[in-house]
Amino acid sequence: MAALSAVERILAAIRAIPRGETAAYGVVAQRAGLPGRARMVARLLSHNDDPRLPWHRVLRADGRSAFPPGSEQQREQLDRLRREGVEIDAHGRVRAGRRRGRSMDEEVWGPD
DNA sequence: CGCCTGACCACGT
DNA sequence: CACGTGGCCAGGC
Numbered sequence: 001m002a003a004l005s006a007v008e009r010i011l012a013a014i015r016a017i018p019r020g021e022t023a024a025y026g027v028v029a030q031r032a033g034l035p036g037r038a039r040m041v042a043r044l045l046s047h048n049d050d051p052r053l054p055w056h057r058v059l060r061a062d063g064r065s066a067f068p069p070g071s072e073q074q075r076e077q078l079d080r081l082r083r084e085g086v087e088i089d090a091h092g093r094v095r096a097g098r099r100r101g102r103s104m105d106e107e108v109w110g111p112d
Numbered sequence: 113c114g115c116c117t118g119a120c121c122a123c124g125t
Numbered sequence: 126c127a128c129g130t131g132g133c134c135a136g137g138c
Contacts, residue, residue, distance in 0.1 A: 024120090025119080025120055038120040038134090039121090039133070039135075061122085062121090066120080073119080
């Protein structure tokens with residue numbers, strides 16, 4: 001049987017983010033077994049066309065959307081997250097406690 | 113090959 | 126917390 005490609009592992013990691021939770025690009029990369037490849041995750045999403053992929057749950061390490069503030073895509077992302085119960089502050093940022101991973105070095109699956 | 117770009121990240125100031 | 130800087134890696138030319 002063939003091993004999953006890096007791309008497939010990344011997609012799987014994104015699909016594995018539970019509803020109502022978020023993960024940083026770097027965290028997704030690490031979960032996919034590709035530490036340090038945050039930009040690969042970003043590139044993938046930028047080219048992705050699958051509407052079934054929960055791309056909106058992927059945020060930057062600082063908890064903000066990767067899209068420019070005020071852009072249509074950013075509104076779309078934040079709206080989707082709010083709809084899932086994720087709290088966004090006035091600066092369009094998900095508070096640290098609401099995220100699973102902040103940096104690539106911490107325990108990815110978090111306390112529980 | 114080198115050079116530039118990008119849905120990124122850590123770190124120092 | 127905001128900014129600038131350097132690092133990273135995959136692609137396009």
